Amino acid sequence: MYIPTYNDMLEAHDRIAPHIRRTPVRTSDYLNEVAGCQLFFKCENFQEPGAFKVRGAANAVFGLNQRQAAKGVATHSSGNHASCLSYAAMLRGIPCNVVMPRTAPQAKKDTVRRYGGKITECEPSTSSREATFAGVQAATGGDFVHPYNDPRVIAGQGTCSKEFMEQADGLDMVVAPIGGGGMISGTCLTLATLAPETKVIAAEPEQADDAYRSFKAGYIIADDAPQTIADGLLVPLKDLTWHFVSRHVSEIYTASEQEIVDAMKLIWKHLRAVMEPSSAVPLATILKNPDAFRGKRVGVIITGGNVDLDKLPWVLG
Structure with a gap:
């Protein structure tokens, strides 16, 4: 198993630069007040295909x-x-x-x-x-090209945090959703070298919490067919992503389906950014665990914006 390195990430950034967007970082005074911390949102939903991937x-x-x-x-x-x-x-x-x-x-x-x-x-x-x-x-x-358990993919995802730290220097922690662990692994890969003092926090749906249970158990626990509104987080960790999660992630928090929907609605309303349920899980966990984040500078990766506009969760009830 080849473990991608920081240099692999730097080479990936040069390779993909002509084909991706350097996505913006957004803030919201209202969301800062509600969360009790300074939030910086890296908007990967603004990539041309609508996602960090x-x-x-x-x-x-x-x-x-x-x-x-x-x-x-x-x-x-x-x-x-x-x-x-x-x-x-x-x-x-x-x-x-x-x-x-x-x-x-x-x-x-x-x-x-x-x-x-x-x-x-x-x-x-x-x-x-x-x-x-x-x-x-x-x-x-x-x-x-595996969705996440591929060193080329992880190196590519790591470029997001490189940009993030250049745009919002001095983050105390970065929070991203976790399913198979590609984005989290890339975040760990980059921050372990670029900003080792910055904690990496993963956020997961309660109804698809195999990464959380794996993290607590110390070995991979894989669910075959979990059900959650966060459809991008249905897959289990694999050996390569587990390498990064088990060594570099500080904590994994979970959120309920309703908490995810509520957070998604808050971001749509106050950040004015279209994002999918999977991308709302980080904010949902921040609001659920205020003591862990209070007073901190917290980076949040909005991983994607490919949502079915005819089936918005707060409309469906």
Whole structure:
């Protein structure tokens, strides 16, 4: 197992710079008051495909040699990685095949197809996803770009925190959602060298809390088919992401479904930023655990904004 390094992250940043956006950092006096701390939101929802995952995807795609690239790329994803890999493949002009749960938000499926990705649907479980993908990859021969357990992807995701620390210097902690752990691993990779005094905090839905339970147990606990409104956080940790989580994450906090919805609504209203439920989990956990964050300078990564506007959670009730 190759463990990506800080230099891998720096090389990734140079490689992907022409293909991604340096997303803004936003603040809100109201949210600072409610949370009791200074919040800095890194808005990865403003990436062209709508999510941070374009960083890792672009690093993998543009790191392929010509022979590898000719066969294209393939992956399985609940949505954002599929969209971002399709986007990066489109930019390079190579094929992209993705396996997605049939229950994935329509908005995410539409984005994949808009960027030229070919979708094969599977049942909404990790086992079905991986079994279906094995058949797709065997048929296409595309380079497997794992959504998170891939050193190229983790190095790419780490570029987000590099930018973040340049834009909001002196953060006491950075909070990001955790599912499979790609963004958290990239954050750990970068901050361990660039700002070792900055704590890395992970945020997870109560109804898909396998990372939290893994963190407390000291080994990976994997749920096959959890159910939560935060559809981007349904997958379990793997060996590579566990390497970073187990060594560098300071704490994992969880939030209920209602707390996630409430936080999502607050960000939409007061930050005026469209973001998906998975991206609201960090703020939900900050509001739920005020003593842990009070008076601190807290960076929050808004990981994505690909939400189905016809199915907003506070409208559906």
